[in-house]
Amino acid sequence: METRKFEARKLLKDRRFWVASFIIAWAAALQGHMMWLQRQDSFKQKFGDLNPESDNEKAADKQ
Template sequence: MEIRNVLKDKKFWFASFLIAWAAALQGHMMWLQRQDSFKQKFGNLEQKNEDTVDE
């Protein structure tokens, strides 16, 4: 019976949504950071393609 009351509670769903949103945001920020570090290490592929076309 207590689980039913928790599932009906709007605070529970709001907190669950907030936690899921924060986790997704953190994952997205980590992905962006990984992309930036890759570009710093290997350079931007678009710039390299433009350089080879000019030659």
């Protein structure tokens, strides 16, 4: 049991462990963000822009 505590403490002090954990967390967050953007795009393609006033403002700005 003592050897496992020692190994866990050694692992938590190891910088490579924290770098690898950070990279894994960053990659998971990036993948989640990309999935969210994809859902937003598919929603816009399916239902269009739900704020018609923004189209009118854009058209007025162009004139």
